[in-house]
Amino acid sequence: MAAFLGLFRRDLRLALRQGGEVGLVLGFFTLAVLLFPFGVGPEPELLDRIAGGIIWVAALLAAVLSLDRLFAADHADGGLDLIALSPLPLELSALAKIMAHWVTTGLPLTVISPLLALFVNLDPEGIPVLTLGLLLGTPALSLLGGIAAALTLGARRPGVLVSLVVLPLYLPPLIFGSGAVEASLTGDGAYAHLLLLGAVTLAALPLAPLATAAALRQALD
Amino acid sequence: MSAFADWLAMGGYAGFVWPAYGLAAAVLGGLSLYYWSRHRRSAADLDRLQGSAGRR
Amino acid sequence: MLSRFANPARFMRVSGAALPWFGAAAAAVLAVGLVWSLAIAPPDYQQGESVRIMFIHVPAAWMSLSVYLLVAMASAVALVWRHPLAEVAAQAAAPIGAAFTLICLATGSLWGRPMWGTWWVWDARLTSVLVLFFLYLGYIALVNAFDDRDRGARAGSLLALVGVVNLPIIKFSVDWWNTLHQPASVVKLGGPTIATSMLLPLLVMAVGFMLLFGWLLLLRMRTILNERKAEALRLYGQPANRRERAEALTGDAVARS
Numbered sequence: 001m002a003a004f005l006g007l008f009r010r011d012l013r014l015a016l017r018q019g020g021e022v023g024l025v026l027g028f029f030t031l032a033v034l035l036f037p038f039g040v041g042p043e044p045e046l047l048d049r050i051a052g053g054i055i056w057v058a059a060l061l062a063a064v065l066s067l068d069r070l071f072a073a074d075h076a077d078g079g080l081d082l083i084a085l086s087p088l089p090l091e092l093s094a095l096a097k098i099m100a101h102w103v104t105t106g107l108p109l110t111v112i113s114p115l116l117a118l119f120v121n122l123d124p125e126g127i128p129v130l131t132l133g134l135l136l137g138t139p140a141l142s143l144l145g146g147i148a149a150a151l152t153l154g155a156r157r158p159g160v161l162v163s164l165v166v167l168p169l170y171l172p173p174l175i176f177g178s179g180a181v182e183a184s185l186t187g188d189g190a191y192a193h194l195l196l197l198g199a200v201t202l203a204a205l206p207l208a209p210l211a212t213a214a215a216l217r218q219a220l221d
Numbered sequence: 222m223s224a225f226a227d228w229l230a231m232g233g234y235a236g237f238v239w240p241a242y243g244l245a246a247a248v249l250g251g252l253s254l255y256y257w258s259r260h261r262r263s264a265a266d267l268d269r270l271q272g273s274a275g276r277r
Numbered sequence: 278m279l280s281r282f283a284n285p286a287r288f289m290r291v292s293g294a295a296l297p298w299f300g301a302a303a304a305a306v307l308a309v310g311l312v313w314s315l316a317i318a319p320p321d322y323q324q325g326e327s328v329r330i331m332f333i334h335v336p337a338a339w340m341s342l343s344v345y346l347l348v349a350m351a352s353a354v355a356l357v358w359r360h361p362l363a364e365v366a367a368q369a370a371a372p373i374g375a376a377f378t379l380i381c382l383a384t385g386s387l388w389g390r391p392m393w394g395t396w397w398v399w400d401a402r403l404t405s406v407l408v409l410f411f412l413y414l415g416y417i418a419l420v421n422a423f424d425d426r427d428r429g430a431r432a433g434s435l436l437a438l439v440g441v442v443n444l445p446i447i448k449f450s451v452d453w454w455n456t457l458h459q460p461a462s463v464v465k466l467g468g469p470t471i472a473t474s475m476l477l478p479l480l481v482m483a484v485g486f487m488l489l490f491g492w493l494l495l496l497r498m499r500t501i502l503n504e505r506k507a508e509a510l511r512l513y514g515q516p517a518n519r520r521e522r523a524e525a526l527t528g529d530a531v532a533r534s
Contacts, residue, residue: 147439151419151436152419154423155419155422161415161418164411168408168415168447169439171447172446172447179453183457196453211439215435218428218435219428
């Protein structure tokens with residue numbers, strides 16, 4: 001347990017020390033959201049209809065962008081070998097790093113999402129569902145993203161490859177998360193969507209570290 | 222002749238049916254030709270290498 | 278049964294004998310199927326002659342899914358039992374599966390255009406096939422992304438397994454998404470239940486596609502094995518001249534010891 005928390009705290013410190021890591025994610029997220037009114041026009045009704053989708057897609061893209069710092073730096077300087085050799089099972093080490101990743105990526109995104117929702121004219125009724133959805137779904141993005149990040153360690157041109165590999169994994173959270181917002185606006189109730197979103201994260205919680213650790217072992221062999 | 226022309230016209234849908242079949246034929250046919258030629262070349266290369274080595 | 282084919286030499290012998298049979302059978306069945314699809318099968322009451330596209334589209338969809346499952350199974354065998362030919366089978370099958378997927382998407386587009394007026398329909402099945410296409414692309418890209426071929430093979434196998442677990446989830450979420458955004462008219466590329474007169478040519482084309490896949494798979498696997506053997510021979514040479522090669526590379530002392 002101590003080793004788990006130690007790794008978690010270490011990753012957190014490394015990400016926050018540079019400050020720019022969190023800032024980059026938030027900055028990209030904000031920019032991506034703000035571009036849409038310029039792209040589709042500022043008409044309030046239109047923006048309200050697609051606001052949930054805009055914010056979720058932007059969150060997805062920001063998450064993909066941040067994945068390369070999950071394992072790549074440690075892999076390059078040999079830290080990953082040390083982590084693998086430690087008594088903590090690799091699955092738990094992966095989970096600790098993924099959790100730290102979420103705290104510095106998904107969590108900040110969730111926190112500023114209500115503010116950004118204003119810029120895309122989301123009906124105030126939809127904001128709690130949006131925020132709750134992101135809170136439930138962004139851990140899944142970090143968990144599933146971890147699999148893709150580990151699989152592509154050491155590949156030529158990992159950036160494009162990670163996006164391609166992670167896209168099918170990110171579709172379900174996107175569909176349920178943005179569907180929840182839309183359902184809350186049409187009055188259908190977002191409960192089912194949020195439930196499914198939560199289910200995706202809960203299923204990913206034990207399974208993703210398994211796959212990630214297997215991929216990490218392949219990278220370290 | 223008219224029956225054949227009718228058949229070719231595919232009830233007005235010729236612009237969709239024939240490209241569909243044509244594309245499938247092109248993709249699968251192209252893949253078949255490509256794989257077949259690669260196979261022959263790889264077998265020939267291997268024969269050459271094994272032949273020359275065996276003669277030593 | 279699998280272990281009997283673990284020996285590449287035996288695989289080459291058996292596949293070499295089987296190859297012409299697969300090829301001939303595929304050609305024969307496809308010829309029958311094409312004639313049936315294009316000429317004998319009656320036009321549909323609602324869709325007219327455009328329904329003939331279905332005889333390509335639906336079997337291609339079946340193939341795209343089956344081949345992906347094959348890639349996943351071969352990957353599982355490769356990872357768990359380290360069967361030497363399993364990875365070769367998976368890597369050989371993937372591009373063929375991607376080709377069927379592409380055919381499915383294109384013919385689906387051509388089928389949907391006269392019916393619903395648009396070149397692309399976000400029908401639940403077509404959308405799932407589109408995602409499947411990206412699963413194939415991701416697998417192929419990952420396998421080829423590493424300088425170390427074994428690393429690429431193992432990463433690809435793991436990705437295929439992750440993908441096959443994800444596949445039912447994707448199907449479910451795409452169906453979910455599709456029913457949410459369903460316009461008033463039901464946009465389904467299946468149409469009403471299929472009459473026997475249409476089911477039979479469909480099945481014949483499906484069998485033809487399967488035989489063609491078998492032929493292409495064996496062809497590709499044999500090519501890969503031939504090329505790897507040739508590469509090994511070029512690098513390491515036959516035993517007869519290994520000593521000379523060692524002498525040239527490392528200097529006399531080592532070779533003479």
